[in-house]
Amino acid sequence: LGEPSRRLLAVACRLLGRYPFQHLRLVLLPQAFGCLGLANPNVVYLSPSLLTDSPCTLLRLAHEISHAWFGLHIGARIWTEEWLSEGFATYCEERIYALSREMDGVDETTLRELSDIRLRLKLNVLAGEVEHTDSNLQVLMPEPGGRDTVVNALNSVKQFSQVHYIKGFLLLRHMAQKIGVHQFDVFLGRLTEKFGGTNITSVDVLEFFFDYAPQLRSEDFCPAQLTATWLQCPGIPEHSHLLMADDQNARVRRVNTELGSLLEMVSTPGSHSKEHHFTGGAADNSTALSCPEACLLLSKLVAADVKSFKTCCMRNIRSTFGLPGNCAEVRHVWCELVVQHRCQAFYSDVSTFLTEDQGMGIYLYGELILTRQKKAQQLACSLFKNLQAEMDGDARESVHAMLLPLLPAYHI
Secondary structure: OHHHHHHHHHHHHHHHOOOOOOOOEEEEOOOOOOOOEEEEOOEEEEOHHHOOOOHHHHHHHHHHHHOOOEOOOEEEOOOOOOHHHHHHHHHHHHHHHHHHHHHOOOOHHHHHHHHHHHHHHHHHHHHHHHHHOOHHHOOOOOOOOOHHHHHHHOOHHHHHOOHHHHHHHHHHHHHHHHHOHHHHHHHHHHHHHHHOOOEEOHHHHHHHHHHHOHHHOEOOEOHHHHHHHHHOOOOOOOOHHHHOOOOOOHHHHHHHHHHHHHHHHHHOOOOOOOOOOOOOOOOOOOOOOOHHHHHHHHHHHHHOOOOOOOHHHHHHHHHHOOOOOOOHHHHHHHHHHHHHOOOHHHHHHHHHHHHHOOOOOHHHHHHHHHOOOHHHHHHHHHHHHHHOOOOOHHHHHHHHHHHOOOHHHHOO
């Protein structure tokens, strides 16, 4: 990871200004590390889940590098406004990665299409979080000092929420769309130059943006409107889907074609045992699905109105994507599909994921419980029993709360 991190750091400095610390060291932590990455001055801690050559690893590195500016050099004056750190880092990871890949000669269409797919995946995650989290955890700018501030400070589940990452990212993408991506790049540099070494608020960011681009200020696009619709409102911001590219995304069309082929195979009697050839497959295949495309296809299978996938069909999918050896993000969605369809033949993949990718798997425990299948619940409880001593403290507390009604039966 050394050479990629040096390259990404150089690109980040072009985008955001002088690196605010003396050096950058990467430290690999054990599999029990409770998240994928954690940025500190001069050092970034990383999960072993990132030891792949997947683009997802580069995006996570770019995210943590971005925290040198947003989160460390510039902090949130009100701690509940985490989006000022995580939303900016999530936006910057995309820009840093894109600028780096442009240097490698990757064409603009490819970068735009893959970015659009990652946006779709973020919206899927946000929709799931909105459905399953309290509304007070969905607000980016809660009233300071209110009751929810205290409650959320003591809520161990909050740190696993992606809401402030994704909604913050969507707001910044919305602003960039209004002014143009390259002009927004300039704005980011001006922002770090003005506020570096200080703590800021959401109001500071919005006022500075409209000072930078006063021609954009209108009744429907101003600090008050953005605050009301994006920062102080729970749920998914209205018109977020408009941030996606149109249906001309060839990669999305390819994913939808594969999805249709798969669903047709599932619905056709006697076809489950037949070999199905996807465009996914070996990493050296020029027609292989990229990690974002594979994640999108698997997530669409998770959401599909299919009562059950047969084991032979699941085996076909597993073989196609080279699982379980693919990137952690793809493995995660694969495990969701396995759990959803209660496919016991591949519960070993779920067990391996929850053991080796502990920074990503906390919600899978809940999904195992919700199956109401004895084998799945037994797997969740036995894994927790074996891993609880090494688990991250907040993760252990959260999983324990999920499993609490079942633990006595397993002598935990």
